[in-house]
Amino acid sequence: MKTFMKLAISFGYLKYSAGFACPSVIPLQRCMLNVEEMINLANFILISIRFVHKYRFKQRLTFGSILVIVMLWKGKNMFKYNRHFRASGAHGICRACINYPNIKLVILPQCKECFTKVLDWEMSEAAKIRNKVLLEYHERSKETKNVTQRLPDIIGIGVRKCGTGWLQHALLRHPLIKINMKEVHYFNIYQTYKLGTEYYRNVMPNVTKYERAMEKTPGYFNFPRWRVNMPQVVRHDVPNAKLWLILCDPVQRAFSDFVQAVTDKIFEIPGTFEEYVEQYLPRAQAAYSSHLDLNKIASKWREVDRSSNILTLGVYYPMMKEWMKYYTEENLHVISGEEMIKNPGVVVERLQEFLGLPKLILAEDFIENPSTGLHCISPTIVIDSELYKIPMQCMTLVVKGRTRAPKLARESSLKKTFKKLKPFYKPFDEQLFQLLGRRLW
Structure with missing residues (x-):
């Protein structure tokens, strides 16, 4: 037995x-x-x-x-x-x-175009340096047998449906980043937070002294009503952690969120996206025209009518303002979701710089799939002290990017609905860009 x-x-x-x-x-x-x-x-x-x-x-x-x-x-x-x-x-x-x-x-491979490009790939000077570091780390890791669990060094805090899953999947290729692939929801669920920091530490992956532990829970950015001091609590409990955040076009995000909610039956939402907007947009416009605290409006409305979450999550400004009270550019890295789609390699290289890690994932590891406009990643890994360029992992219309592909055809009715939503988000977007000092989309 x-x-x-x-x-x-x-x-x-x-x-x-x-x-x-x-x-x-x-x-x-x-x-x-x-x-x-x-x-x-x-x-x-x-x-x-x-x-x-x-x-x-x-x-x-x-x-x-x-x-x-x-x-x-x-x-x-x-x-x-x-x-x-x-x-x-x-x-x-x-x-x-x-x-x-x-x-x-x-x-x-998932797409023939990507696989062909990998075969034509020529090693650059950056790739030669990266490969040398990979081999050195591989040999050093054999000598380092002591592993431990500690509170996360890296936390992805959001936003949902802005590409957090794809970025996490890309970072999974970095040998110095060990990731808990499940969303922990430690800070945004009361019952989980009651378990204490010891529980939080125990759900982290084992790491050596050279490696970083990471977790991603998109629900942290749009904190719930009971946790209005979320940024303060996160900073207090994990003061040395570095945070990354993806913010994307709120109109595109709402549509993507709607598609997933319908597919996964998260909410009981009858009808199409157009019908959903017709029903919920007037409520959002009425609620956000008030001069009350936008944080409280969003949280309270979300608890009363959970389906409204699809629209309210795209009002980033009030939440971002709270996070920036406790974090600066040194420990909170804000990423444009639109740039993540167009130039994921550049985004990942910048993120490695922010995290203080060697660039072991390069921009040239990402190749555009010409049929969708989405990207594939083919990182270099070490197996038995030898370097291998593994086959592509692609964003596809089935897996990721099913609503965000640049070459995806849109129905005219959907375009009209997008156009109707833009005026609602625009004033909040402008406040956000002014707060960050740059435009994200």
Whole structure:
């Protein structure tokens, strides 16, 4: 029984690793037992043997038994939809890869255009320096065995539907940044905050003295009514943490939020986005025409009518003003969501500078997919003391950027609705730009 439990735990770990950390996904129509899939299956068998050796099972476990277990587990999950990527019909995806440091995997790219560009890629001087640092860190990490859990060094505080997930996924490629991929919601949920800083520390990833621990919870920026002093509390509890924040066009953000709310059934929202705006925009205009504190208006209205959150989250100015009472440019980095879409490589390079980390993710690691206008990332990693350029991970209309692709066609009715929303956000946007000293969109 102990042997079975250990093996189950091992495969549970593998199943978790094959989730969001997986560097690429494959379209459903290509999920067949072809040569690549057979190679992947062989890799799973090798991984299983490694885990059996790792746990040193005393009982006999034949190679045939391992093969049967792996095939059953693999077959069960091959066509299972990944919860991080929701789609339907021909746009579905399956798992066909795993993140394991000592196995060289065969992973198909998501877009042919991106894959071709990777083959034509020529190493620049910046890339040569980056690769040298990667190898040095890899060798140094072998000597550093002491790991610990500590309060986060880096926190992503928002804003929801502005590209925080994609930026987190890009930072996941940095070997000095270890990330809790789940949103912790420590500061914005009362029941969680009551558990104390010891709980907060325990949900952070293990890090060495060279590495940084990071978590991302977009709900921190638009703090709830019970926590009107959110910036002050965050600064007090994690005084040395550096924060990053993405602010994007509030009109685009509202539409993206609406699409996710409908897809995930977060709220009971009948009808189209146009109908939603017709119903909620007059309420927002009436509430925000008041001379009362905008923070209290937004929080109170959100609690009374949660569906209104889709519109109110885009009024950034009052929240930003509160955060800037306790943070400066030295410890709070504000990113333009529009620039994140157009030039993600430049954004990530600047963020590494802000965090005081070596630039191990370069602008040239990002390549535009000409069919969508979105970007793919193909970072360099170290496997067995050798450098590898792994296949592309792309923002796609199915995964990320389904409402933000620059080359996505818009219906005329939707364009009219966007035009109707802009006057509502404009005065708050101008106040925000004046506060920051620069325009973000």
